[in-house]
Amino acid sequence: MGFRSEEMCLAQLFLQSGSAYDCISELGEMGLVEFRDVSLDSSGVYQILVSCLVRQSFWCVPNQRWYLLREIRKANLAVPEAEIPPAAPAPKNVLEIMEQLQRLEVELSEVARNKEKLQRNQLELTEYTHMLRITRTFMHSRSRVTLGPQYEEFPSLETESVTGCTSMQRLGAKLGFISGLIQRVKVEAFERMLWRVCKGYTILSYAEVDESLADLDTGEISKNVVFLISFWGDQIGQKVQKICDCYHCHLYPHPETDEERADVMDSLRTRIHDLQNVLHRTEDYLKQVLHKASESAHSWVLQVKKMKAIYHILTPCSFDVTNKCLIAEVWCPVSDLANLRRALEEGSRKGDATVPSFVNRIPSSDTPPTLLRSNKFTSGFQSIVEAYGVGDYREASPAPYTIITFPFLFAVMFGDLGHGSVMTLFALWMVLTEKDHKRRRPGNEIWTTFFDGRYIILMMGLFSIYTGLIYNDCFSKSLNIFGSAWSVKAMFTKQEWTNETLQTNALLTLDPNVSGVFSGPYPLGIDPIWNMAVNRLTFLNSYKMKMSVIIGVIHMSFGVVLSVFNHLHFRQKFKIYLLFLPELLFLLCLFGYLVFMIFYKWLAFSVRDSQLAPSILIHFINMFLMQESTTAPLYPGQMALQVFLVVVALLSVPVLLFGKPLYLYWLHRGGKSLGVHRVCLCSCVCMCSYLILVRHSSLIHFFTVVYLIFSTWQSGLRLHLKYFVILCYKEICIALPSIYRFLLTFCRVEFQNKFYSGTGVKFAPFDFSLLPSVFEQDGLL
Secondary structure, eight states: OOSBOOOEEEEEEEEETTTHHHHHHHHHHHTOOEEEOOOSSOHHHHHHHHHHHHHGGGGGOHHHHTHHHHHHHHTTOOOOOOSSOOOOOOHHHHHHHHHHHHHHHHHHHHHHHHHHHHHHHHHHHHHHHHHHHHHHHHHHHOOOOOOSOOOTTOTTHHHHHHHHHHHHHHTTOOEEEEEEEEEGGGHHHHHHHHHHHHTTOEEEEEEEOSSOEEOTTTOOEEOEEEEEEEEESHHHHHHHHHHHHHTTOEEEOOOSSHHHHHHHHHHHHHHHHHHHHHHHHHHHHHHHHHHHHHHHHHHHHHHHHHHHHHHHHHTTOEEOTTSSEEEEEEEEEGGGHHHHHHHHHHHHHHTTOSSOOEEEEEOOOSOOOBOOOOOTTTHHHHHHHHTSOOOOTTOBOSHHHHHHHHHHHHHHHSOOHHHHHHHHHHHHHHHHTHHHHHHHOOOOHHHHHHHHTHHHHHHHHHHHHHHHHHHTOBTTBOOOSSOOSBOSHHHHHTTSOOHHHHHHOSOOOOOTTSTTTBOSOOSSSSOGGGGSOTTHHHHHHHHHHHHHHHHHHHHHHHHHHHHHHHHHHTTOHHHIIIIIHHHHHHHIIIIIHHHHHHHHHHHHOOSTTGGGOOOHHHHHHHHHHTOOOSSOOSSTTHHHHHHHHHHHHHHHHHHHHHHHHHHHHHHHTSOOOOOOOOHHHHHHHHHHHHTHHHHHHHHTTHHHHHHHHHTTOSOHHHHHHHHHHHHHHHIIIIIHHHHHHIIIIIIIIIIGGGTOOOOOOBOOOOOGGGSOOHHHHHTOO
16 A cells, blocks of 8 residues: 555556457456546447347346356356456357357256146145045035135025935936135135025035145145035036136046045056156256356356457447557556556467557646555555545555554544453454455355455454553453552551541542652553542543643644645645645634643643642633633743734635735636635644543543442442443444544544545456356355
8 A cells, every 4th residue: 555546547448459469368357447437339249249249149148148157056056267367269269159149048947847736746646636535525424614704694505405406307407516726715705606606506525735835827836625526517616617717716627436546546646656766766866967157157147247348448448540449548557557468469369360459658737547556455445535535646545544544543432342342352353364264255235345444453453452451441441560659558658548537538639749649650551540540530530631632633733734745746836835824823722732731741740739720721711811810820921922823823824815815816817716615614623533542431431330339239240241231332333423423523624634635436347256256146156
């Protein structure tokens, strides 16, 4: 990762017609250039490409193109990824791949159709078997089995049916039977329709099938009912037939005798057994074909995608005057021009071109795209920067500094040795096993987000460990590693405290002026004795607020200083005088002076005269009011210096507001200006944002109080469970808001906007590795 984007150049590629395909293929494998559309009249190119694209039109129909992949997915087969990605196929080999795939798809479709027919036949035979088994009981019992409701509107159903059947028999009508299966939900309506249409000249018997069966048409699993309808006469039979068709009943022939029924049952069992054997062999053969095809499917699809990408790139190219050479314009990094020439030479060699293709660098006034190279460590931080916009061409990039500032400011808000260790171990596990995770490619979006930011989490965890040591905070508890520098014994030795003092005072204060009470600062971080102090939060908030102000001024000043390098690089020296200097003076004269007072107070006042130390806040307010403080000054001549700094800051404001617009107006004689600068308001708002660091870090100490309450419990199990819940709440309510707060404010407003505009266009090279994969979208890998 560089501190500035790569230097780019505009170049022309002169590609011979015979080797243009191979040259573009080599460029796609290397990912060196970004193509521009220069086809003012590309009819000639289309005439050459149309014959190729018509031959490959097979791949433009989605239903045909991915039929093989859908069948592989139905069989739950994984598509193994090739160890070495295949190169783009030569145009002469494309037809061979197409013919091979077409033969395979025709074979698969034929086998699949036969399998569906066999399954349908098996299901029909199974239904027929159930029908024969159940209707046998109807014929022997001669009773009507009723599962549905009894209808009060048909009270004389049995009597009228028997009477009607007797009269039809006297007229010489022939008794007939219709049997089949119907869905359970349709039985009630089916019975009503039979009664109303046939006027009682039918007898309906039905019973439910024990097992659920698939529907022949839809394939849905549902409960079915076997029915047997007895009727007299052909006219009644035709009506019953139409009603059965209306309700989509599956009708099967009903045997007249028990011997015929037994023969049919034996024949059905034999046919079902044979069908099962044939289906088993068909499925085995289909799996073998799909397994063999899955081994080559990844290579086939990648080859076709590369071929289509090459033709897509050739389309916007233009012809020269001789119509024998294709001309393309590309953006290319200057450092990759030698690799570009080698790629064209290799493509010309593969295409057996008599005249080699070559590259010619041309001048251009267009703004080139922005290229910032990154690796697996820096790509996450680069993504954070580009979340607000891609940097301008050759503009200073904030990404290298974000590698340190992002995790450090996160750790300031979330400084805890214990939680930082957990984050570090989790990120370290992802880093050490990253090859396995990349190979598995899980489809979980949340996990992918964590895995892509594994190095960011690792840096945040390491910095959290460091700030946790500074805060002396481990899971909201202090660690007494080096021993406290405060001693209570000296207060009794010097007779400052007595037994009566202990009995009459609920709170006692250690006096550092007493010899032996305070032996010196703690070697690393906050002394653990502050964990027991009543004024702990007051002390820590004062310390962290001052620290936040110092960090904020340094952070913003560094961003302002970086803008100088942009002004010098783009040769805009007027911005140094009209933007950089007044902005830096305004920032340092006000907030830089505030940092000076913080350090001066720390150094000028010792323990003995700490009671005489004045309030920095009061002095800072009086500085703007230009009046002397009622308390003693920090140093001699303080008032004069503060008035001078305020005057300098105020004089910087009109320069910032009107300097650049007036200069551009004078330079262009009334041309359109670029607006005014907003550094005055931004500086004040940004300083308030840095105080958010105090709020987030102070919330951590809330859990210390809660932990002390729970520590009085006697049940160890309850203690650990409750404490675990508190720690999880701390992670959710403090860690995540800290990250988003930094992303929304510190990254962009407080630092980047001082020197980073983010209005550029990202370099998009023609690279086969960036092509979307259908396997990843469908979860086949």
